[in-house]
Amino acid sequence: MSFDVAAVRALFPLLAQANGDAPLHYLDNGATSQIPQTVLDAVLSYETTSRANVLRGVHRLAEAATAAYAEARARMARFLNVDADEVIFTSGTTAAINLVAYAYGDLLKAGDEVVISLLEHHSNIVPWQLLRDRRGIVLKVLPVTDDGRLDLSTLDKIVTKRCRLIAVAHASNVTGAVSDVAAIVAAARAVGAKVLLDGAQRAPHGPIDVRALAVDFYALSGHKMFAPNGVGALWGRRALLDEMPPFLGGGEMIRTVTIERTIYADVPHKFEAGTPPIGQAIGLGTAAEWALGLDWPAISAHEMRLAQRLLDGLGRRIDTRILGPSGLQRRIPVVSFAVNGAHPHDVCQLLDTRGVALRGGHHCAQPLMDRFDLPGTVRASLALYNDDSDIDALLEGLDDAVRRLG
Amino acid sequence: MSFDVAAVRALFPLLAQANGDAPLHYLDNGATSQIPQTVLDAVLSYETTSRANVLRGVHRLAEAATAAYAEARARMARFLNVDADEVIFTSGTTAAINLVAYAYGDLLKAGDEVVISLLEHHSNIVPWQLLRDRRGIVLKVLPVTDDGRLDLSTLDKIVTKRCRLIAVAHASNVTGAVSDVAAIVAAARAVGAKVLLDGAQRAPHGPIDVRALAVDFYALSGHKMFAPNGVGALWGRRALLDEMPPFLGGGEMIRTVTIERTIYADVPHKFEAGTPPIGQAIGLGTAAEWALGLDWPAISAHEMRLAQRLLDGLGRRIDTRILGPSGLQRRIPVVSFAVNGAHPHDVCQLLDTRGVALRGGHHCAQPLMDRFDLPGTVRASLALYNDDSDIDALLEGLDDAVRRLG
Amino acid sequence: MSDDIYQQAILDHAKAAEDGGSVETPDASVTLDNPLCGDRVRIDVKMSGARIAALAHRVRGCALCQAAADVIRVRAVGQTVDGIAATAAELRAMLKDERLPPAGAWSDLGIFLPVRRHRSRHDCVLLPFAALGSALQQARASRG
Amino acid sequence: MSDDIYQQAILDHAKAAEDGGSVETPDASVTLDNPLCGDRVRIDVKMSGARIAALAHRVRGCALCQAAADVIRVRAVGQTVDGIAATAAELRAMLKDERLPPAGAWSDLGIFLPVRRHRSRHDCVLLPFAALGSALQQARASRG
Numbered sequence A, B: 001m002s003f004d005v006a007a008v009r010a011l012f013p014l015l016a017q018a019n020g021d022a023p024l025h026y027l028d029n030g031a032t033s034q035i036p037q038t039v040l041d042a043v044l045s046y047e048t049t050s051r052a053n054v055l056r057g058v059h060r061l062a063e064a065a066t067a068a069y070a071e072a073r074a075r076m077a078r079f080l081n082v083d084a085d086e087v088i089f090t091s092g093t094t095a096a097i098n099l100v101a102y103a104y105g106d107l108l109k110a111g112d113e114v115v116i117s118l119l120e121h122h123s124n125i126v127p128w129q130l131l132r133d134r135r136g137i138v139l140k141v142l143p144v145t146d147d148g149r150l151d152l153s154t155l156d157k158i159v160t161k162r163c164r165l166i167a168v169a170h171a172s173n174v175t176g177a178v179s180d181v182a183a184i185v186a187a188a189r190a191v192g193a194k195v196l197l198d199g200a201q202r203a204p205h206g207p208i209d210v211r212a213l214a215v216d217f218y219a220l221s222g223h224k225m226f227a228p229n230g231v232g233a234l235w236g237r238r239a240l241l242d243e244m245p246p247f248l249g250g251g252e253m254i255r256t257v258t259i260e261r262t263i264y265a266d267v268p269h270k271f272e273a274g275t276p277p278i279g280q281a282i283g284l285g286t287a288a289e290w291a292l293g294l295d296w297p298a299i300s301a302h303e304m305r306l307a308q309r310l311l312d313g314l315g316r317r318i319d320t321r322i323l324g325p326s327g328l329q330r331r332i333p334v335v336s337f338a339v340n341g342a343h344p345h346d347v348c349q350l351l352d353t354r355g356v357a358l359r360g361g362h363h364c365a366q367p368l369m370d371r372f373d374l375p376g377t378v379r380a381s382l383a384l385y386n387d388d389s390d391i392d393a394l395l396e397g398l399d400d401a402v403r404r405l406g
Numbered sequence C, D: 001m002s003d004d005i006y007q008q009a010i011l012d013h014a015k016a017a018e019d020g021g022s023v024e025t026p027d028a029s030v031t032l033d034n035p036l037c038g039d040r041v042r043i044d045v046k047m048s049g050a051r052i053a054a055l056a057h058r059v060r061g062c063a064l065c066q067a068a069a070d071v072i073r074v075r076a077v078g079q080t081v082d083g084i085a086a087t088a089a090e091l092r093a094m095l096k097d098e099r100l101p102p103a104g105a106w107s108d109l110g111i112f113l114p115v116r117r118h119r120s121r122h123d124c125v126l127l128p129f130a131a132l133g134s135a136l137q138q139a140r141a142s143r144g
């Protein structure tokens, strides 16, 4: 194996501190990933050597902060293979999707259609419901197959001429399924609709060629891709961003303000009202740059080997049902399952006593849970620093938990 | 003096690192303050010992993160003397005011009036212009006196029965004037209007008894009060927050989601869609707690003594005009001035060569600049860690700059 | 260690909760969800004056939620509306404010003491009491 | 040291900018603002065919902005629209991409070399050129 997982673990202080007495098998990366020292160092360097506000100051701290912030945007753009001035820093995926729902939503009329899916995270459902209530758009929903993928068999029926946007997860935070973006883009193009991808779960698994995906918007969160909380990014096509009205009003997003009339700044500043999360964006840029330097084919092989080990272990249990694809094709290493007679929270609580950090519940995807008539699932979400011992601890702990709860 | 400024400076790594070769006289605190080690430590402790998402996890990192996040809210509430469940974490003052403009704004009808003032920061102007364009409210503007204070002489005329909200700065980021909140609240109460205070500039100067101010909303930013970027707080009265519809949609702000219909969580969660800025909120809570432990009467005396030293020094110059109150009554230690024949940016640039960090420009308050027919001012904004040497370096540097530019 | 939550007493009650009983022609029936975990509890009550005459539940939830519902099934009949409210308050205080468990008939709520340290699970225990409280209010309201 | 920006040459041009001249019956007049600092430049031009026949400016701005406007006043008359566009591009490249200053008539733009290291001031130098560019476009458009 060309990928040295122990060396990677050593870069993450929280993982490095876990020891024999208090082992940690962190398998809740889908909720929040851990953060490497190099990202913390970048944030600390800002805080202790160039902390200042950006864009308007001429003193040396402000110049340094402004340059670092611009560099962070450039790095994020390289991570997504897009132009830097199409990258908007937000406070996270949720804020990014809401920005589109408000600002692109403002271009829609009653009767226009937005298509989401049944496997979306609430962050990609509720903003569209609010838009529906605000503007009378029609919200349509792609179904989900029995193995937890987008069901595209009726795509052509659901995506009509009235469709203005298809907004779906690039990868599901519950089933781990990666969406067939090409088919979705083709359907959208056929009717002149735009496509937004919620990339929150895809971003921790390596750089994304957004240009090749040929979508119109891409949203992600820093805290899931080894960067600080409180920052995320929205990429949008320049022409669309230019056309959209601003969303939040405030400093930094204006050209001139009089009480009567305000002229807005150019993209991306038009959508970055107020002091941005400077230190956090610098951290996100550093995380993006760090990720760009890694050997992703090797990491993917590693992640997929672990996912297979987990799927195999779960597959041997007759009381356990996997919610999602059973194989490794078009998936990220996120695995959800339900155990007969053992509630997800009880399973997670008992696993925690062995240092295995999982998530139990609806994973902010209640419509998907309803689709499968489940109150929730147990989810193991892997990152590059997980290893065999994490999977084995989960499987052993599960045996024990089921015995105790049974 | 009971206040030991050298001891306080030592708590701030960026200030402690400045030395004889590269002295730093940081007088741009109104833009962003510096951050003490104790706040950095709190953030780092989260990142390296309990980094996890909040609210929904049962594993020990999630329990620790959730508890720390709740404690941060409780601390912020103590800083403002309000109930913790009325404190909403936002990404900053701008986001907080926009939240009110969208969610409280949703309760307004065409023809309802919102009153702001001519000295507001763009963050407290543009959101209301956007609301005006969205809902047809009427935006009215309190004038400003020649010494840069809110001119309340026509308050009763401007605040009519149609007024639903008065939104003004608690303290001006340009003139340093502290608003006469009691008069504003009385005028609002007389017609049943609400009051929002933009506390961004007031917060760095000590805990605020919001209950005693008797306002309805209070907004502030972490990065100006010795905490990280990317976080701020909005306080609102419970009954109002309950009545307001949600603003952003996403995870954490819901009770149940179906595609047809979503039921929202209780306040404050209703207004905290998505993963919050957890580490940053913990930092803000720590900064609030740190501030609660300081001797503010002594600090105010120190800050005001420095402000007086600065006002005196500037007052001796015949080419310099102060934009704002000339005395120390009802002001924060923020001093703006214009120098005949020397553009603010040139002054700031030349002062930077002596390590004096100032801000020159319109300070995101263009309507105020227009009121005084100025392209901008030079602003010195002080914090508790400034000392005589900072003021003297400014005054000497100004002499020299004017000589060179003259 | 957090597995001290799963003492035999709790597991026994949880198992017993599989049969939540039934009430014919209940005076009130309330279903409550826990938004964070998807747990769902339904409580049916029949009153006799101010006292609970019969009670049944359906739980789709974790062992803690099931166990709390089962304790209710065992103990609630014959209690008054005010008595239930007081007990719910005592249970909350036991979890959140380090108070002692209720004395008397409800002393078996002491089995939930280890849950104290697990904030995220408090609501699992409290949900059935919240549903019961709502059901009692509904019953009172429907009598006018 | 960043005060190397304020070389005598720049200060002299800035001083000279106090008198921006005047153009009677200009073919175009454009006012531009720098949103970040409140600087404002007005440029009036009169054309003679494709060439600038006369030019005046009004600057409310910093020394850099004034100096750039003054260099324009001194050098722009007789230039073509394309020539001005090329010079503006060269100036931008000098500031942003470490290119050499323009050669020939416009070589005095080299006085702005020290501004390179101060990103936040680039726009101060570029604003008068942006205003001039717009004025030339307007003049061309108005001729149809």
Ligand SMILES: Cc1ncc(COP(=O)(O)O)c(C=O)c1O
Binding pocket: A251, A274, A275, A276, B030, B031, B092, B093, B094, B095, B121, B123, B124, B169, B171, B172, B173, B198, B200, B201, B221, B223, B364
């Ligand atoms: C008075 C005032 N209001 C609002 C703001 C905006 O704060 P932020 O940029 O942190 O959102 C500022 C600071 O820039 C300010 O000084």
Ligand SMILES: Cc1ncc(COP(=O)(O)O)c(C=O)c1O
Binding pocket: A030, A031, A092, A093, A094, A095, A121, A123, A124, A169, A171, A172, A173, A198, A200, A201, A221, A223, A364, B251, B274, B275, B276
């Ligand atoms: C698929 C998906 N979309 C959106 C989100 C929301 O991200 P955030 O909470 O960081 O805004 C998440 C994570 O919670 C997610 O997994």
